[in-house]
Amino acid sequence: MAELSDLELLAELGVETTAEPKRALTPLQERIIAGFEDIQRFVAEHGHLPRHGDDRDIFERLYAVRLDRLRSLPEARELLAGLDRDALLDGNGPTAVAPQELGDDALLAELGIAPDAPDDITQLRHVAPRAEKRAAEEIANREKCEDFETFKPQIERVQADLAKGAREAKAVDQTEVTLEEIHPGNFFIVAGQMALIADTSDAFVTEYERKDRRVRVIYDNGTEATMLARSFQKALYRDETARRITALSAGPLFGDVAEPDDLASGTIYVLRSKSAHPYVAEHRELIHKIGVTGQSVAHRVANARNDPTFLLADVEVVAEYQLFNINRSKMEGLIHKALAAARLDLAAGDRFGRTVQPREWFLIPFQAIDDLISKISDGSVTQVRYDPMEARFVPAGT
Known part of the structure; x- marks a missing residue:
């Protein structure tokens, strides 16, 4: 009798020898x-x-x-x-x-x-394949944004600014987007949707020995995602249509156009606090920090949650105004003098337990700040003061 092979012997014994096909994941x-x-x-x-x-x-x-x-x-x-x-x-x-x-x-x-439609369950939209996601920690799952109404007015305001030309949407492939710019308050367009960086975690070091952090991103279609800042940066670079939305700007002060020999002096910035303090939360739309910096505004506010001058909380960048050929400290003095009557008496503790009293926070509507910038531009800022009772600027002598 011929000797049977292992497979033939298994077949004789009624054992199924066909390899079970690997189950595909849905x-x-x-x-x-x-x-x-x-x-x-x-x-x-x-x-x-x-x-x-x-x-x-x-x-x-x-x-x-x-x-x-x-x-x-x-x-x-x-x-x-x-x-x-x-x-x-x-x-x-x-x-x-x-x-x-x-x-x-x-x-x-x-x-x-x-899912956008019932049959979208068969499609993975805005998500990298599993192997790529595991290897590079790509964009995380999108979810319904339960508190979207909180962010909707801000998104609509930026959309209106774009429509009237007060902001620009600049192609990402023409300028570098740094991790520093992927910061709360900044806007981008990716995959055809406006994206607001709403929150960020503390920085940490990845297994690849690189600094990173997680960010909360709110999209204009009412969804949100949490992801690594570097993953969001990669998504921008891979999208040929991705855009960075510039901050609100009134252009160079003391002149409509910067001349070739003008030297940049810095930026006036307007911020809103995201502090959970009851008074700040109640009057958030009216409480603004107004200052002048020679750094990029993103760099100036990067450590806001740990800085008592920012009330130990993250901030929203409401507007930026570029300065040319102007002494920054004198300009800041003029602004604070004009707004002295609206200055808020706020206090925050530093890391040594000492009380710090920031002097750049004011109870003033943004429309009045825009008016102030106009008065700086035409040189009349020294002749006016802000009247909180009338919520407008009046002659300095009255």
Whole structure:
């Protein structure tokens, strides 16, 4: 009798020898895995599970909600069982939400997907392939922005500024976008949508020994995403239509056009605080910091949350006005003298526990600030003062 090969012997014994085809992952499963990998990276970086709570970073809170949802879904737990090397799904840590049956669209929304149409579940829009995302930490999941109404007026204001020419949308491929510019208050256009950098985490060092941070990005279609600043920078460079939106500008002061031999002297900047202090929160649209700097405004405000002169909070850049051939300190003195009656009595503590009293915050509507800039331009700023009761400038002698 001829000797049987191993495969023939298995066949004789009724054992199926055909290799089981590798199961392809659906787009939904890809997104579940990608979202779980984000949570794993957070745990690796911070040494603990993401936690709930108003005092937590917005990104940590988003991951905590996502982990709760994954724990509550049997199909997600089954899919991730082989990837959960740290037993994140075993129920330890933050309390999980009660399990519930979700349809595909609802599950997509919970895991960071906002489908445009029912059949969009088969497409991965604005998201890099899984392998590329894992290797380079590309743009994270987009989610519905629950507090979009907070950002909508600001976005509409910038859109109006673009329409009337007060701001410009400059091609990214013509000028470098630094990580410093990917900062709260700055606007870009990417993938055809206006994007506002709304918040940022503290800087950290990646496994590649590079400094990075996570940013919260609000899109004009009502969605948001959390991602690495470098990933957002890469997305801008890869998009041939990407644009950087310039800050609001009234052009060079003391002249409509800068002459070739004019020397830049600095920038007047107007800021709003994002402080959670009750008084600031209540009057946020009227409280402005007005100063003059020789640095870029982005660099000046980069460490705002740690600087008592910025009330230890991030800020929104409302406007910038470029100066030419002007003494910066004297210009700042003129501005503060004209606005003296509107100066706010605010205080903040420094890192040594001492009380610091910033002198550049004023209770004044932005329209009046624009009027002030006009008076600086025509040279009449020395002849006026701001009257808080009338909310306008009046002759200095009255």
